[in-house]
Amino acid sequence: MSDTKIIPPIITFDKVNKWYGNSFHVLRDIDLSVAKGERIVICGPSGSGKSTLIRCINRLEEHQQGHLIVDGVELTDDVKAIDQVRKEVGMVFQQFNLFPHLTVLENLTLSPMWVGKMPKKEAEEKAMHQLKRVRIAEQANKYPLQLSGGQQQRVAIARALCLKPKIMLFDEPTSALDPEMIKEVLDVMIAMADEGITMLCVTHEMGFAKAVADRVIFMDQGQIVEQNNPHDFFNNPQNERSKDFLSKIL
Numbered sequence: 393m394s395d396t397k398i399i400p401p402i403i404t405f406d407k408v409n410k411w412y413g414n415s416f417h418v419l420r421d422i423d424l425s426v427a428k429g430e431r432i433v434i435c436g437p438s439g440s441g442k443s444t445l446i447r448c449i450n451r452l453e454e455h456q457q458g459h460l461i462v463d464g465v466e467l468t469d470d471v472k473a474i475d476q477v478r479k480e481v482g483m484v485f486q487q488f489n490l491f492p493h494l495t496v497l498e499n500l501t502l503s504p505m506w507v508g509k510m511p512k513k514e515a516e517e518k519a520m521h522q523l524k525r526v527r528i529a530e531q532a533n534k535y536p537l538q539l540s541g542g543q544q545q546r547v548a549i550a551r552a553l554c555l556k557p558k559i560m561l562f563d564e565p566t567s568a569l570d571p572e573m574i575k576e577v578l579d580v581m582i583a584m585a586d587e588g589i590t591m592l593c594v595t596h597e598m599g600f601a602k603a604v605a606d607r608v609i610f611m612d613q614g615q616i617v618e619q620n621n622p623h624d625f626f627n628n629p630q631n632e633r634s635k636d637f638l639s640k641i642l
C-alpha cells in the first residue's frame with residue numbers, strides 16, 4: 393500500500409437522492425467518488441438518469457438528499473458556492489447551445505469578458521488559442537449556423553475550455569451529429585483527455601470509452617448498477633441489466 397498514490401476526489405456523491413416533483417425518484421442513493429484527472433464514461437438506457445446525474449454536478453439540477461461535494465465545495469442553496477463551482481465546471485451538450493447571433497469568436501469571448509471581466513484583446517487571444525486546439529481557428533468570424541454540426545460542437549468545446557475548467561461534463565456530445573462528423577469531435581475529446589482534465593462523459597460511443605475511460609459507469613432506473621474498467625465492463629459485464637444493454641448496442 394505504501395507506494396499507492398492517493399489522489400483526493402474532486403467530486404463526491406454521498407447517498408445522493410433526487411426527485412422530480414414529489415414522486416418521481418430519479419436518482420437513488422448515488423455514491424460516486426471521482427479522482428482528479430479521472431475520465432469517466434456514463435452509459436445506460438434512455439431515462440436512466442444519466443443527464444440528471446451530471447447536471448447535478450454544476451447545479452443545473454438540485455438534489456434533495458445526501459451530499460454532493462465538488463472541488464471541496466458542498467452544493468447547497470448557497471449561491472456563492474454554486475457560482476464558485478460553476479467557474480470550475482465546463483459543460484458540453486448534445487445540442488451545441490451556441491448563440492446563433494454571435495460569431496464563433498464572440499461566442500467564446502462573451503463569458504470571459506462579461507463574467508470574467510477580461511479585456512477584449514486578451515479574451516480574443518485566448519479564444520483563438522482554444523479554437524486552434526479544436527482545429528477550427530479559420531472559422532472564427534463565421535456564425536454558428538454557417539458551420540457543420542461537428543464544427544459547431546468543436547466550437548462548444550472550445551467555448552467551455554476558455555473558462556479553464558477543472559472538470560468537463562459532456563452529455564451525449566456526438567448524438568446529434570451525422571456519422572462522418574462524430575470522429576472529428578471524439579478526436580478533440582481524446583486529445584483533451586490526454587491533457588489530464590477530469591472528464592465525465594455520457595456517451596454510447598464505446599470506441600471512445602475504450603480509448604480514454606478509466607472507468608465506465610452503467611446506470612439503470614436512477615442507480616449506478618455496475619462500474620468497472622472499460623475492458624472488463626465490455627467483455628465481461630456482471631449485471632443482468634448491463635448485459636442486456638450491451639447486447640443491444642454492441
Ligand code: ADP
Pocket residue numbers: 412413416418436437438439440441442443444445
Ligand atoms: P437519461 O439522460 O439517462 O436519458 P434523464 O436524466 O434525462 O435520463 O431523465 C431521467 C428521467 O427523469 C426520465 O424518466 C425523464 O423523463 C425524467 N426527467 C428528466 N428531466 C425531468 C424534469 N425536468 N422533470 C420531470 N422529469 C424529468
Ligand code: MG
Pocket residue numbers: 442443444563
Ligand atoms: Mg440524457
